Amino acid sequence: MVVRLRLARFGARNRPLYNIVVAQARTARNSKPMEVIGTYDPIPKPSHDGDGKPFKDIQLDVTRAKYWLGVGAQPSDPVWRLLAMFGLIEPQWKIARIEAQREDKAVYEKVQKVKIIPDAAAKQASSTTANS
Numbered sequence: 001m002v003v004r005l006r007l008a009r010f011g012a013r014n015r016p017l018y019n020i021v022v023a024q025a026r027t028a029r030n031s032k033p034m035e036v037i038g039t040y041d042p043i044p045k046p047s048h049d050g051d052g053k054p055f056k057d058i059q060l061d062v063t064r065a066k067y068w069l070g071v072g073a074q075p076s077d078p079v080w081r082l083l084a085m086f087g088l089i090e091p092q093w094k095i096a097r098i099e100a101q102r103e104d105k106a107v108y109e110k111v112q113k114v115k116i117i118p119d120a121a122a123k124q125a126s127s128t129t130a131n132s
Helices: 062-070 079-084 099-103 107-112 120-131
Strands: 003-012 015-024 035-045 054-060
Touching: 003 079, 035 062, 054 079, 062 079
Parallel strands: none
Antiparallel strands: 003 015, 015 035, 035 054
16 A cells, blocks of 8 residues: 555644644545654744744654655655755755846845755764765
8 A cells, every 4th residue: 555644634723733644545634644753833933033034833753754755655745845845855846946036136045045954864974974
């Protein structure tokens, strides 16, 4: 059977909270998953310092996500987008670069900013290869 990485909805009405789960493709959305690998809160929260941009809370066990992708689990479209934010897979749809965006420096810099936080294993592997 096909194993999928997908979102399972929890939370109250108008306050959704999603678990990022590993489940069989044919099971229901909120049925018992094989494994819960993270959470996603789509409601933007104000920044800690108060004057920054609001953020959405995403927590993910990167090592387990890499494992499940390695054994062939297929992510759903929303999970694909979240995993692409973490740098685990390539984005499905590339952002079209417009020449006008390059002229407007502020917009161009926003489009270019992508934060990828490597996990500890990747840092350790890159440091050992650099030392060799």
